[in-house]
Amino acid sequence: MPAIGSSISPYIPMRQDRMADMDGHLILVDGSEREVTAENVKRLLDSSARFWLDLAGLDQDTGAPLLRDTFGFHPLAVEDAEHFGQRPKLDSYDGFALLVVYGVTPAGQLVEVHCFYTEKYLVTVHHDPCLDLVALADRLRQRAGPHPEHVMLLYRVVDSLVDGYFPVLASLDDQIDELEDEILQRPTEQQLGRLFDMKRSLIGLRKVVTPQRDMFATLLSGADVLPGMTPDAERYFRDLYDHLIRISDLVDSYRDLTSGALDTHLSTVSNRLNVVMKQLTIIATIFLPMSFLTGFFGQNFAWMVNRLATLPVFLVVGVGLQVLTAGALIVMFRRRGWLSSDGTVPPATPADRPRVARDKRWYVLHPPKASQAVQSS
Numbered sequence: 001m002p003a004i005g006s007s008i009s010p011y012i013p014m015r016q017d018r019m020a021d022m023d024g025h026l027i028l029v030d031g032s033e034r035e036v037t038a039e040n041v042k043r044l045l046d047s048s049a050r051f052w053l054d055l056a057g058l059d060q061d062t063g064a065p066l067l068r069d070t071f072g073f074h075p076l077a078v079e080d081a082e083h084f085g086q087r088p089k090l091d092s093y094d095g096f097a098l099l100v101v102y103g104v105t106p107a108g109q110l111v112e113v114h115c116f117y118t119e120k121y122l123v124t125v126h127h128d129p130c131l132d133l134v135a136l137a138d139r140l141r142q143r144a145g146p147h148p149e150h151v152m153l154l155y156r157v158v159d160s161l162v163d164g165y166f167p168v169l170a171s172l173d174d175q176i177d178e179l180e181d182e183i184l185q186r187p188t189e190q191q192l193g194r195l196f197d198m199k200r201s202l203i204g205l206r207k208v209v210t211p212q213r214d215m216f217a218t219l220l221s222g223a224d225v226l227p228g229m230t231p232d233a234e235r236y237f238r239d240l241y242d243h244l245i246r247i248s249d250l251v252d253s254y255r256d257l258t259s260g261a262l263d264t265h266l267s268t269v270s271n272r273l274n275v276v277m278k279q280l281t282i283i284a285t286i287f288l289p290m291s292f293l294t295g296f297f298g299q300n301f302a303w304m305v306n307r308l309a310t311l312p313v314f315l316v317v318g319v320g321l322q323v324l325t326a327g328a329l330i331v332m333f334r335r336r337g338w339l340s341s342d343g344t345v346p347p348a349t350p351a352d353r354p355r356v357a358r359d360k361r362w363y364v365l366h367p368p369k370a371s372q373a374v375q376s377s
Contacts, residue, residue, distance in 0.1 A: 024054040025137050029150070033141060041070060044121070050150050052140070052157075053123045054133055058082060063125075071123065073098075073116055081114045081125045088212035090224050097226055099154070099215075102208040103132050103161030104168050108201060110208060113161060117154050119228040124157060132160040151228040155236050162240060165209070165247045169254070172198065176257050183261060187268045195262050202255045209251055213244035282333060289325045 026034040026041070029050040034040045036053070044051050055063060058081055067078045077098045080086050091098045099115040111130045116123040124133065136156060176198065183191055218224050220234065220241055229237075333339050 024056045025052075026054075027052050027137060027140050029153070031141050038066060038070065041066065045070070048120060050153075051121050052137075052153055053121065054137065055123070055125045056129060057127055058125050067116070067123070067125075071116065077114075077116065081116075084112050084114075084127055086112065086114075088208055088215050090215050090219060092224060095227075097224075099158070101158050101161055101212060103130055103164045104205075105129075105131065105164075106167065108168055110204060111161070113157075115154060115157060117151075117226065119150055122150070122153050122157065130161075132164045133157065136160045149228055149230055149233055151226060151230065151233045152236065154226070155233065155240065159236075159240055159243075162243050162247070165205075169247065169250050172201075172254060176254065176261065180261050180264065183265045183268060187265050187272075191265060192262075195258055195265065198258045199255065199262075202251055202258065206248070206251045206255070209244060209248050213241065213248050216241040216244060282339070286326050286329050289329070290322045293322055293325065 024036050026036045026044075028034070028044070034044070034051075036055075041053065058064065058067075064078055064082055067073045067081060068075060073096060074093045077091065077093060077096075080098065080100070086100045088102060089098075089100050096116055096118045099117060101113050101115065103111045103113060105111060105128070109128065111126055111128045113124055113126045113130065113133070116125075126133070175194075179191060179194060179198075182188075216237060219226065220238060330339075
């Protein structure tokens, strides 16, 4: 489940004019693509063309000088890109802004993305592969028509990362439902491990979703300003902020569900243990008077030995008295309800409840109206 990953892409031999140890794409605002080379980047900077440069991995010998010397980013911002593990934040510098945002892979791994944003270009840096950004790049290559404000490119990048949380949370919801049903049927040690993994994953999600939500709240309140922000673009960022609120609420709700499932598991195990202990206690109670009777008649008293010498007397007094005692105890236990399963949790089938289709659930992201509006604008 979700955990902050920081594995760097393995080295792939490339041409010498290409940025070593890095992969990504360089897409212009008109949808055309260029090879990711330092020469192409410098040429685009000199022409003042609007573009998006995505770097999957950052090599200190090639990538860091590119950010520091070619783009002229502040050394502190470049240092953050070299050493990942930052919390979501928005830092404003002279001429550009640095946003640290997080996405998530379908497997639940968190992906840290550093966005260097100006009014003319956007540079994103991440160490782990990000399918959401790859899909966005494919959509940008196929896009035609008028181009919106450059700040909308930043919106689409962050929106793609945020939208990736919803399928992961929907899958987590299904896993919690299945785990609850399994616990009611038969609690096991493996279920405890899965519950703790889920709680750890949700805690990891909450650590990045909550500050990310607060970051956009600060931006929309006017405390921080993005270059090129317009009133129309602000509406889209408000929709992004609404998605983060929903994700944060879902993470908190699922944490409560996993805690409730953990309590249910412990209660079920405890109740089943009580059932076993009750059964053993009943058996021990039945044999207690029998042990007393056999011990009493086993004493070598002459009077008792002389009068229990015949078979009928042995069957009536020796065996019949024990059977009568056991029968009387069983009748007493049944009248008091000790032999029933009331108040315990025997193996049971979970109650049938209608399953809600995934596309009908309230928290699933609505159709991408915002993205369609951006493409048509």
